[in-house]
Amino acid sequence: MDAVRQIRFKIHRYNPENGAAPHMDEFVVPVRRGMTVLDGLLYIRDNLDSTLAARSSCRMAICGSCAMLINNFPQLACHTQIEELKADTVEIKPVPNFDIIKDLVVDLSPLFEKHTTTRPYLIRPDVDEMENPTAEFLQTPEELEAYLQFSYCIKCGLCLAACPTVATDRAFPGPQALAQCYRYCRDSRDDGAKERLPTVDRDRGMWRCHLAGACSEACPKGVDPALAIQLLKRLRVSRALGLGRKRRPTPVASPPTTSQPKLPVPEFTVEVSASPAEKQEQEG
Ligand code: SF4
Ligand code: FES
Numbered sequence: 332m333d334a335v336r337q338i339r340f341k342i343h344r345y346n347p348e349n350g351a352a353p354h355m356d357e358f359v360v361p362v363r364r365g366m367t368v369l370d371g372l373l374y375i376r377d378n379l380d381s382t383l384a385a386r387s388s389c390r391m392a393i394c395g396s397c398a399m400l401i402n403n404f405p406q407l408a409c410h411t412q413i414e415e416l417k418a419d420t421v422e423i424k425p426v427p428n429f430d431i432i433k434d435l436v437v438d439l440s441p442l443f444e445k446h447t448t449t450r451p452y453l454i455r456p457d458v459d460e461m462e463n464p465t466a467e468f469l470q471t472p473e474e475l476e477a478y479l480q481f482s483y484c485i486k487c488g489l490c491l492a493a494c495p496t497v498a499t500d501r502a503f504p505g506p507q508a509l510a511q512c513y514r515y516c517r518d519s520r521d522d523g524a525k526e527r528l529p530t531v532d533r534d535r536g537m538w539r540c541h542l543a544g545a546c547s548e549a550c551p552k553g554v555d556p557a558l559a560i561q562l563l564k565r566l567r568v569s570r571a572l573g574l575g576r577k578r579r580p581t582p583v584a585s586p587p588t589t590s591q592p593k594l595p596v597p598e599f600t601v602e603v604s605a606s607p608a609e610k611q612e613q614e615g
Pocket of ligand 1: 483490546555556
């Protein structure tokens with residue numbers, strides 16, 4: 332059986348409804364090998380203090396819900412093993428640069444608002460083609476690789492929490508939105524750069540990034556938003572100088588020529604046997 336270590340969790344508490352000042356609470360958690368910081372928080376909520384507020388969902392670094400400041404570094408609680416922290420105390424605070432709703436839960440609305448402002452979707456010249464597509468837009472493997480890394484963003488907000496520019500200017504779009512702006516501008520199927528770039532090429536926009544690189548260090552998905560921002564700046568300058576590469580028209584796959592026969596869908600895929608009471612009724 333795995334050895335159990337007693338680890339002290341120091342957790343930021345704040346509840347705007349009870350009027351108490353923000354403070355740190357301490358809990359001792361029995362930790363086994365393989366336990367994540369999120370497991371520790373769920374242990375506390377299940378066994379020690381059911382009022383603790385913390386956000387989580389997938390427990391596998393996919394949904395981006397459990398971003399927190401763990402021992403002073405912004406990270407995902409479900410992706411951080413307690414053992415790897417190599418400390419007897421785990422200090423957990425809400426991620427900086429966001430307003431706190433309760434305990435470890437922050438208001439992520441600014442992240443989503445900034446993300447939306449950059450129009451994070453394919454924009455095509457032919458609106459009818461977009462709204463009534465007949466086939467796929469084709470792309471070569473090289474065209475895909477030009478933006479693929481930046482499309483791994485799970486919108487956890489850790490890069491905004493780490494960014495020193497966001498810390499001093501909440502109007503700055505931040506690494507997440509800027510990386511997504513580049514991701515869509517760089518997509519060979521997209522034609523929306525002329526609409527998208529003005530949303531970030533402005534006072535307090537992308538030029539305020541001073542390449543601290545803290546966003547890329549914090550990003551749990553390897554997106555490297557700092558790189559995306561520099562490439563975005565280069566794209567903007569190239570377009571201003573008329574040096575932008577000519578985009579080839581996006582090839583569209585031919586629509587299927589013969590209609591595929593539809594496979595019959597079985598009405599039921601699982602046979603449900605009668606319950607003992609039903610069997611008795613049928614037999615009687
Ligand atoms: S770029 Fe990375 S750190 Fe920033 S929101 Fe996306 S996944 Fe999270
Ligand atoms: S719970 Fe989904 S990323 Fe941690």
